[in-house]
Amino acid sequence: MSEQNLKNHVRFVPLYHFFVLPMLIIHFGWSIYRWIAAGFSIGDLEWILTSAALFFGVLYARIFALSVQDRVIRLEERLRYEQVLPEELGWRADELTVDQFVSLRFASDEELEKLMQKVLNDKLTERKAIKQLIKNWRPDYLRA
Structure with a gap:
């Protein structure tokens, strides 16, 4: 692993950032397109709501994980500050x-x-x- 610095410290998870999120966005857009093309049917509205729920569920799971990570970092740093x-x-x-x-x-x-x-x-x-x-x-x- 290369030496970490300001320029390369951000973590990208290719499967998450370049596959899962784009696919969920595409699915949401496709659901809207199908809903409009079908004449605003209730069944297609259900697909839109389901795809939106999937997208926001995955997005919030990531946000929650980062929030917990920030809390753990704060705790770790407080312990470090006591020593240093x-x-x-x-x-x-x-x-x-x-x-x-x-x-x-x-x-x-x-x-x-x-x-x-x-x-x-x-x-x-x-x-x-x-x-x-x-x-x-x-x-x-x-x-x-």
């Missing part, structure tokens, strides 16, 4: 948002203190902006 950061800065972890926790997880132990202070003092909240400040990338290969 000075006590007075460790207490400031309560001020961090989930986006800040998720972004700071990539910072090495050596640069975490200064970077966390900068994020808190400058009120940086955008994940990408925080990740761009990281010099020594700490990879995370266990993402969902």
Whole structure:
């Protein structure tokens, strides 16, 4: 596996991103087309609702998994902060948002203190902006 960094840390699951989601979107569009072509029948409306339910079910399952992952990252980072950061800065972890926790997880132990202070003092909240400040990338290969 290549060295992880800002440019390649986003995880794509080809089967999910390039097959399942496109197929569900195509199925939904085809269901709408069939409904219109059939003259707005009740049976075809059921297909539209079913295809929409499938699409949103799969989409929400992914969103829920990412939300749980963010919560676990927040917990892991709090434990890391207790070990790595000075006590007075460790207490400031309560001020961090989930986006800040998720972004700071990539910072090495050596640069975490200064970077966390900068994020808190400058009120940086955008994940990408925080990740761009990281010099020594700490990879995370266990993402969902």
